[in-house]
Amino acid sequence: MRFIGTMREDIETVKRNDPAAQGALVIFLSYPGLHAKWMHAPERWLWRHRLRGPARILSQITRLVTGVEIHPAAKVGRRLFIDHAAGVVIGETASLGDDCVLYQGVTLGGTGRESGKRHPTLGDGVMVGAGAKVLGSIRIGSGAKIGSNSVVVKDVPDNSTVIGIPGRIVRRNGRRIARETLDERPGLMRATAPDEEEVLWNRRAIARACKRIEQLEKEVANLQEAVERLARTKTCTGAQSSERRGSQTGAVAADAPTARA
């Protein structure tokens, strides 16, 4: 009875999320994402009752039929909607909140370097775009949107939109963010090297800074020369005037005895 309720809820979810959705019966019969989700319930039951072989076999049959591979141990929230449902992989230790939407080609996988908990945890209402890869034991905050074809390997805060490789935040709480990589905010770290555009921008900024430093060095050199010239001129003028003063004093001294005489 509870399962029928879940199915109804899932069909309503499809109607809400897919503008192309038709009647309930068509949805029931033609959405492999729903079939994969519904099959996940008995698979998980088998897994939890230590019938891991049958659970895996059943999940592989589901994959064969639907194109969606949800590991029997993965935790899936209510009203999960997997649209187009081709090539979707949800790993063993992945955990999804309620109302998540995944498109075709999404991988919620491991990086290959971790053991134990090695797949992502998605909050409620997370959308993962077509072809996006979310890798590792990371947390994708509630209400986050992962752009299609992004690769995300670090935590994403709530209500953020992430795009690109590596994933960078372009919107947070509805506000556009100029250029933010996942390691430019406290508590967030970037996964890999900056992208090409960023490297180019940095190169240009460094070139501009070098040119300015050269200009300033030239100006400093000119100023130094001017100061030295000024100092030299002052010294010469000083010497000449003291010479002049000296000769005048000599003349007066020479005249003095004559005057006295």
Ligand SMILES: CC(C)(COP(=O)(O)OP(=O)(O)OC[C@H]1O[C@@H](n2cnc3c(N)ncnc32)[C@H](O)[C@@H]1OP(=O)(O)O)[C@@H](O)C(=O)NCCC(=O)NCCS
């Ligand atoms: C990311 C996404 C959710 C849009 O989120 P948003 O918060 O509304 O962001 P915006 O549309 O304002 O885009 C912000 C910037 O990211 C860029 N962008 C959007 N999606 C992108 C993507 N997948 N990859 C790279 N850049 C992307 C936009 O061009 C824009 O760039 P700009 O600032 O230079 O103008 C959406 O573009 C997306 O990828 N949805 C996935 C849907 C999907 O997979 N559908 C498949 C149906 S079959």
